[in-house]
Amino acid sequence: MARPGPMTRAPAEAAAANGPLVAAEAVQKYFPLRRGLFARRAPGEYLRGVDGVSFAIPRGSSLGIAGESGCGKTTLARLLLRLITPTAGRILFEGVDLSTLDGPALLAFRRRAQLMVQNPYEAINPRFTMEQALAEPLVIHGIGTREDRLDRVIAALAQVNLRPADAFLDKYPHQLSGGQLQRVGLARALMVDPIFLAADEPVSMLDVSVRAGVLNLMKAIARARHLTTMYISHDLSLVRYVCETTMIMYLGTVAELGPTEAVLASPKHPYTQLLLAAAPVPDPGRPLPEITAPEQVPTPIGPGIGCPFQDRCPQVMPVCRTVPPPLVFVGPKHEAACHLYGPH
Amino acid sequence: MALLALEDLRVEYRTARGTSGAVDGVTLEVREGEVLGLVGESGCGKTTLGRAIIRVLPRNARIAGGKIVFDGVDLAALPEAEMNRYRWRSIAMVPQAAMDSLDPVYRLGDQFTEVLTVTGALTRTDARRRSLDLCDLVGLDRRRLVALALRPRLLLADEPVTALDVVVQHRILKMLRTLTAELSLSVILVTHDISVVAQTCDRMAVMYAGNIVETVPTPDVFPRPRHPYTMGLQNSFPNLLAPQETLIPIEGVPPDLLHPPPGCRFAPRCPFAIDRCLVERPALRELEPGRWAACHRAEEAGALRIQSQEAERWRVPVP
Numbered sequence: 001m002a003r004p005g006p007m008t009r010a011p012a013e014a015a016a017a018n019g020p021l022v023a024a025e026a027v028q029k030y031f032p033l034r035r036g037l038f039a040r041r042a043p044g045e046y047l048r049g050v051d052g053v054s055f056a057i058p059r060g061s062s063l064g065i066a067g068e069s070g071c072g073k074t075t076l077a078r079l080l081l082r083l084i085t086p087t088a089g090r091i092l093f094e095g096v097d098l099s100t101l102d103g104p105a106l107l108a109f110r111r112r113a114q115l116m117v118q119n120p121y122e123a124i125n126p127r128f129t130m131e132q133a134l135a136e137p138l139v140i141h142g143i144g145t146r147e148d149r150l151d152r153v154i155a156a157l158a159q160v161n162l163r164p165a166d167a168f169l170d171k172y173p174h175q176l177s178g179g180q181l182q183r184v185g186l187a188r189a190l191m192v193d194p195i196f197l198a199a200d201e202p203v204s205m206l207d208v209s210v211r212a213g214v215l216n217l218m219k220a221i222a223r224a225r226h227l228t229t230m231y232i233s234h235d236l237s238l239v240r241y242v243c244e245t246t247m248i249m250y251l252g253t254v255a256e257l258g259p260t261e262a263v264l265a266s267p268k269h270p271y272t273q274l275l276l277a278a279a280p281v282p283d284p285g286r287p288l289p290e291i292t293a294p295e296q297v298p299t300p301i302g303p304g305i306g307c308p309f310q311d312r313c314p315q316v317m318p319v320c321r322t323v324p325p326p327l328v329f330v331g332p333k334h335e336a337a338c339h340l341y342g343p344h
Numbered sequence: 345m346a347l348l349a350l351e352d353l354r355v356e357y358r359t360a361r362g363t364s365g366a367v368d369g370v371t372l373e374v375r376e377g378e379v380l381g382l383v384g385e386s387g388c389g390k391t392t393l394g395r396a397i398i399r400v401l402p403r404n405a406r407i408a409g410g411k412i413v414f415d416g417v418d419l420a421a422l423p424e425a426e427m428n429r430y431r432w433r434s435i436a437m438v439p440q441a442a443m444d445s446l447d448p449v450y451r452l453g454d455q456f457t458e459v460l461t462v463t464g465a466l467t468r469t470d471a472r473r474r475s476l477d478l479c480d481l482v483g484l485d486r487r488r489l490v491a492l493a494l495r496p497r498l499l500l501a502d503e504p505v506t507a508l509d510v511v512v513q514h515r516i517l518k519m520l521r522t523l524t525a526e527l528s529l530s531v532i533l534v535t536h537d538i539s540v541v542a543q544t545c546d547r548m549a550v551m552y553a554g555n556i557v558e559t560v561p562t563p564d565v566f567p568r569p570r571h572p573y574t575m576g577l578q579n580s581f582p583n584l585l586a587p588q589e590t591l592i593p594i595e596g597v598p599p600d601l602l603h604p605p606p607g608c609r610f611a612p613r614c615p616f617a618i619d620r621c622l623v624e625r626p627a628l629r630e631l632e633p634g635r636w637a638a639c640h641r642a643e644e645a646g647a648l649r650i651q652s653q654e655a656e657r658w659r660v661p662v663p
Contacts, residue, residue, distance in 0.1 A: 068509040177597045207385040208536055212580040213593030234509065237539075237582035241591065264584070278514035280539035281585050282578070284563045288518050288543050295515065 019095055020056035021196055021228045022080060027053045027089035029075055029252075033301065048300045049075040051252035051308075052089070054327075057196075057245075062222065062229040064243030064260065066236055066275070070300065072252040073232045077198045080230070081115050082106070093196070111141050114189035118201040120181035123188075124173050130157070130184055131169040137191045156187040160217060179210030186218060190225075197222070198230045203238065215242055236279050240264050248272045251300050251308035254327060258334030268336040270313045307339065315340060346373040346413075347530050348397070348498055353410035353420070355389070355396045364601040366392045368554035369410070371628055374498065379524055379531040381541030381562065383577075384551035387598060390534045393551070394500045397532075398435050399427050414498070436496040438504050495527060502534045517544045538581055542566060547634075550574050553598050553609040556628055559636040570637040570645040572614045575652035592655045608640070615657040616641055616648050 030046040050072045057063045065073045078084045080091060082098045091098045093109060101109050117123045124133045134153040138144055144152060157165035160183040173181055182202065189197055199218065203211040219242055222229045233239055239246050239260065246260040248271065256269040267273045270293075277289050292314050307313070307320040319339050327335040328342045355367035367389045374380050384390045395401050397412055399419065412419040419430060501520070505513040521544065523529055533545055541548050541562060548565050550558040550573065558571040569575045579592040596613040599605055608626050611617040620640050628638040641648060651657055 068511070179597075208538075209385060209576060209580050209594035211593070212582075212591035213595070215582075216591065216593065235582075236510075237584040240584060241582045275510055276584070278510040279584055280510075280513070280517075280537065280543050282539045282542045282566060282581060282583055283585060284542045284566055286543060288514065288521065291511070291514060291518075293511070 019092075021059045021094060022230075023056040023092040024053055024076075024080070025090045025092070027076075027079060027091060028087045029072075029079055029084065030087045045301070048252045048304060050079065050086075051300075051304065053249075053252070053254055054089075055247060055254065055257060057228055057230060059195075059228055060226045061245060062231065062243045064231045064233065064239030064246045065249060066233055066239050066246065067249035067255075068275075069234065070251075070298075071249040072300075073249055074200055075252075076249070077115065077200050077230065077232055081113050081198060082109065083115075107141070111192045112194050113196040113198070114192070114194040116182075116185050116189050116197065116199040116202050119205050120178065120185040121173055123185050124181065126173050129170050129172060130176075133173075133184065134188055134191055137188060141192050143192065152191065156191055157184075159190070159221065160184070160187045161213075162187075177210070178206050179214060182206060182214050183217065186214070186221070190221065193225075194227070196228045196230075198232070200232045201234070202231065204233070204235065211238075218242065236264060236275060248275065251298050251304075253308055253324075254335075254337060255309065256334075256336045257327065258331065258336075262331055262334045266331070268330040268334070268341060269309075269338050270315050270340075271309050272336075274312070307337075345376060347376050347415060348374040349411070349413040350393075350397075351411040351413065353393070353396065353412060354408040355392050355401065355405055356408040357392075357402075358404045358406075359602070362602045365408075365554055365604065366405070366601060367396060368601075368604075370551075370554075370556050372549055372556055372559065374530050374532060376497075376530055377524060377528045378546040379520065379533055379544060381545030381548040382532055382534045382551060383536065383538055383541055383548060385536060385598065387601075388551045389554040390551050391502055394437065394502050394532060394534055397498075397500060398431050398437055399424075400431075400437070432496065434496055435498045435500065437500040437502070439502055497528075497530060499523075499529055499531045500534070501531060503536070504533070505540060506535070506537070513540075520544065538577060539583075550577070553604065554601060555609060555638060556636075557610065557638045559628070561634060564635065568645070569649065570631060570635065570642050571610075571639050572616050572641075572648060572652065573610050575649060576613075576658065579652065579658070590655065592653075592658050595658060608638075615652070 027050055029050040031049055033045045033047055053076065065076065067073055079086055082101070085099055093113065098109070128136070131150070131153050134156055135149045138149045138152060153169070154165040157168050162168050162180060162183055176184065202218065203214050206214060215238070221227065231239060231243055243260050246258065246263040247254055248256040248263065248269065250271050255271045256263055256267065263272060264276065267276055274291065274293050277291055293312050298308065298311065306322050307325050310316050310320045313320065317339055323339070325337045325339045326343065327337045330336045330341050350370050350372045353367055353370045354365060357364045357366050370393060382390050382393070392401070392405065396407055397419070407420050410420065414430065414435065419427065505516050508516070517540065520531060520533070524531055533541070535541060545562050548560060548562050549556050550571065552573050558565070558569065558574050560570070565574065566578070569578060576594040580594060582591060594613055599609055599612065605612060605622070607623045608614070608617070608621045611621040614621065618641070624640070626638045626640045628636050629642065630636050631642055
């Protein structure tokens with residue numbers, strides 16, 4: 001171990017080494033709304049995409065983010081990768097505020113954090129061969145010589161079980177099946193040796209029989225490389241399969257957060273309970289349950305007073321109408337944002 | 345008594361590269377008042393099969409053989425003009441993208457009444473009343489209801505809940521069950537999600553590469569699949585209820601239907617394929633009353649089910 005550095009740097013280094021890889025602190029992202037073609041921005045008219053979210057992803061762990069479409073999952077992923085910047089709050093990556101990065105530091109971050117998207121046919125340039133698609137990140141980051149890159153591309157293809165790798169080098173995206181191309185998407189994200197991988201619905205476009213292959217591969221590679229991963233999915237069974245920690249989002253806020261088994265086996269937030277009740281399970285002995293929650297279409301527009309889930313909650317109380325519930329502990333490492341559990 | 349009976353139905357697509365047998369000898373029954381789940385992966389022919397039943401196939405597709413017997417009449421043999429008597433009135437369809445089935449610039453009420461009056465079945469006033477009745481019956485999700493406006497006897501629902509949030513999905517499936525009971529409607533529910541089938545359908549038909557490989561009552565298929573493809577599907581599907589066991593994918597890809605393998609179409613991916621499977625196409629056979637499978641080794645299904653849970657077996661060499 002080297003001598004301790006100058007005093008001013010020590011705390012940051014300590015945080016970087018021991019703290020979580022990614023930490024969000026009261027992160028907000030509001031999108032301004034425009035009325036009409038040429039209208040000015042109406043003050044106070046915002047869509048609350050992400051509305052005060054705090055959590056941390058420990059190094060080497062996997063976080064699953066689930067919730068309905070429009071709950072802010074994808075916006076959150078884009079924030080964590082600094083594809084967009086927050087309206088308020090901070091996102092720390094290895095202890096450093098992402099908004100302070102520029103120049104070489106930003107480029108270094110882009111190398112360390114990678115995104116895998118839902119549709120592999122959109123992720124990979126249709127005019128690129130697999131060799132070109134996989135070599136591109138190396139070219140951008142100036143890694144390796146030309147020959148060296150080819151070796152790396154072949155190794156990457158083999159790592160995602162596309163063998164013999166040589167046979168795939170000259171193939172174009174349309175010549176591959178969805179499952180094969182999503183493996184290429186994974187290989188591409190791994191080309192620059194990231195430490196953080198965010199996957200936005202990585203298998204929802206794929207056929208059922210090949211999903212398991214891609215998920216198993218992602219799990220194995222994450223373990224082998226000690227990657228920190230984040231999965232975004234609307235499918236709780238997928239989250240249960242791949243993630244140690246689960247975060248349930250509702251209208252841009254965290255409804256529940258905790259160890260996956262705790263959240264899914266004993267859900268505390270009425271919204272998590274609703275999601276689990278509605279989710280289909282492959283058990284013909286269990287008929288579709290009755291659901292009593294009111295049918296409301298939630299809106300992320302407007303001031304948002306009280307609990308975001310109040311209009312659909314079967315257990316709504318007067319306090320829910322006025323006070324937004326904070327996250328409170330409901331079990332070990334298990335938090336829910338619901339007035340049923342306090343604070344008292 | 346079967347409301348719909350498909351007998352050796354074949355649908356072909358003409359393509360620049362040749363003729364593709366997208367639906368290749370399908371035999372299947374739908375009984376009065378039952379919900380039949382039609383399960384399979386993309387490209388297996390399940391959508392084509394649904395469209396063939398009401399004969400709204402794309403231009404390059406045609407029914408190449410077999411019968412579509414609906415209520416005693418072979419629809420495949422009807423002239424086009426007579427076919428129109430069945431569309432909407434007797435057999436309705438919810439296409440895959442629900443938003444596409446309604447015109448965004450017309451109000452829902454007008455779209456209902458259009459269906460009801462254009463076919464000459466009802467006057468405008470009656471049509472208005474009928475659509476209001478239907479809306480009351482099902483609550484919020486009116487947009488999918490155009491298909492039911494004429495009180496059909498058979499509903500073809502093509503992935504009606506795919507890409508919907510689970511809470512909305514649940515509501516629509518629940519509604520579908522209510523409607524089948526109240527309107528004595530039969531439904532073919534096309535889906536790739538076996539969980540949806542488990543909780544919604546009376547029977548399940550599994551399709552692979554243009555063939556039905558297994559048809560069984562839903563309660564029986566989950567504990568006792570008889571076709572290796574069905575076994576593979578079960579292995580590969582994450583279960584929200586089960587603890588974190590390892591999922592096993594089915595390696596390989598479905599065959600190119602322009603050049604299907606001569607024997608069983610699943611044989612190249614099947615861990616249990618024997619020589620016979622590579623040369624002789626297995627027929628769909630009734631093994632026990634109401635339980636059909638198209639597999640040469642269906643009699644050994646009990647033993648194969650146990651072996652099918654070993655991940656190693658599914659690592660078949662990919663050609």
